Amino acid sequence: MAGINNPNAAAFVEHRSEKVCAKCHKNAGPGMGSYLIHEKPPWSSQTREGFPALYWSTMAILALAFGVFLFFMPYTSVWAWREIRQHWQTRGESNSAESQAVLIERFTPGERWLHTVLIVCFMLLSLTGVAWMTIESEFGKLLALPFGGAEGAVWVHRLFGLLLLGIFSAHVIYLIRSAVIGKPGFLRGPDSLVWTWSDFKAIHQHMAWLFGRREHPVFDRWSWWQKFDYWAVWWGLVIVGTTGLVMFDSVLTTSVLPGWMMNVARWIHKVEAILAMAHIFVVHFFIESYRPSAFPLNAHIFHGAAELEALKQEHPAWIERLQQEGNLQQRIITQPPRAVQIAFFGFGLSMVALGLLLLLSMLLFALELSL
Numbered sequence: 188m189a190g191i192n193n194p195n196a197a198a199f200v201e202h203r204s205e206k207v208c209a210k211c212h213k214n215a216g217p218g219m220g221s222y223l224i225h226e227k228p229p230w231s232s233q234t235r236e237g238f239p240a241l242y243w244s245t246m247a248i249l250a251l252a253f254g255v256f257l258f259f260m261p262y263t264s265v266w267a268w269r270e271i272r273q274h275w276q277t278r279g280e281s282n283s284a285e286s287q288a289v290l291i292e293r294f295t296p297g298e299r300w301l302h303t304v305l306i307v308c309f310m311l312l313s314l315t316g317v318a319w320m321t322i323e324s325e326f327g328k329l330l331a332l333p334f335g336g337a338e339g340a341v342w343v344h345r346l347f348g349l350l351l352l353g354i355f356s357a358h359v360i361y362l363i364r365s366a367v368i369g370k371p372g373f374l375r376g377p378d379s380l381v382w383t384w385s386d387f388k389a390i391h392q393h394m395a396w397l398f399g400r401r402e403h404p405v406f407d408r409w410s411w412w413q414k415f416d417y418w419a420v421w422w423g424l425v426i427v428g429t430t431g432l433v434m435f436d437s438v439l440t441t442s443v444l445p446g447w448m449m450n451v452a453r454w455i456h457k458v459e460a461i462l463a464m465a466h467i468f469v470v471h472f473f474i475e476s477y478r479p480s481a482f483p484l485n486a487h488i489f490h491g492a493a494e495l496e497a498l499k500q501e502h503p504a505w506i507e508r509l510q511q512e513g514n515l516q517q518r519i520i521t522q523p524p525r526a527v528q529i530a531f532f533g534f535g536l537s538m539v540a541l542g543l544l545l546l547l548s549m550l551l552f553a554l555e556l557s558l
Contacts, residue, residue: 222446229454245454252462259470265397274479292518293493302488308351315344352428377407386411407504423463430456468542476539489531490523
């Protein structure tokens with residue numbers, strides 16, 4: 188049997204697209220011939236020598252992933268210990284006015300609906316993406332079953348990927364428009380999600396608070412980790428979105444780009460997607476669900492209502508500013524109906540449970556492969 192470096196072999200690079208690729212990909216052009224079907228692991232020495240573009244691009248995205256978790260895993264671990272200890276020390280205290288708590292609108296209906304759509308898209312993309320990555324295993328086949336199998340999972344993944352990119356594009360257009368018309372407080376000011384030097388100082392102060400060395404930082408409308416999560420969605424969507432589009436139609440892509448670009452795109456897409464899932468299911472869920480002050484779920488983003496007393500603890504500068512501006516009273520809202528609260532809690536907790544189950548299943552699958 189002739190090897191792929193033999194000119195007589197069907198898989199020889201000069202005529203691979205015509206004799207191999209075109210059998211499954213109609214109209215495959217010469218560009219597809221450089222796609223490596225069975226490439227070496229991108230972190231291997233063979234890849235570094237023979238396919239440096241794949242090696243260094245994968246190393247860069249892995250460095251980003253490891254950097255995020257080298258920061259957040261110790262950080263959230265100490266944070267959990269700090270809150271558990273504080274919760275234990277104040278366990279005997281009770282809030283007799285809890286049933287008559289004053290509620291403030293924390294998020295607008297538009298923001299809540301956008302977040303809900305993002306959740307649905309993200310969870311479906313996570314399910315179908317993991318199903319496709321592990322489709323040769325029983326676990327992958329089980330995940331793909333609700334979507335009609337592997338092909339169905341791929342098309343659902345593509346559909347909701349395009350939907351998410353469409354929402355992101357609309358959001359970018361809205362931001363550009365807001366910047367052009369000079370919307371007050373959009374780029375600068377306490378309501379802005381743009382990072383400032385005070386956010387970096389808040390990180391340092393919050394770290395000192397974790398060890399009992401300083402007071403808790405005073406936050407306005409947004410804390411630094413909420414701003415981080417917002418901008419993490421930006422970089423994540425830019426990375427997985429562009430690489431996903433590269434892989435969307437291999438024939439179209441290789442008509443303008445060399446096929447090896449799809450190898451690079453596939454690994455960047457995979458690592459960034461795993462980073463996004465791990466960050467959401469571990470770090471984000473810890474902040475909004477696992478830690479004692481949020482347990483079992485911070486549902487503000489679902490029904491929009493937050494207790495005034497809680498906001499005075501978490502975002503005191505925002506409440507003080509609303510009072511000074513005379514806008515606090517107009518933000519007071521009534522408690523959502525009990526059925527609505529139950530529905531939101533049920534939805535939110537089911538997403539948390541699904542994320543944890545998916546993360547655990549991925550870890551078990553990775554462990555099985557390593558044995």
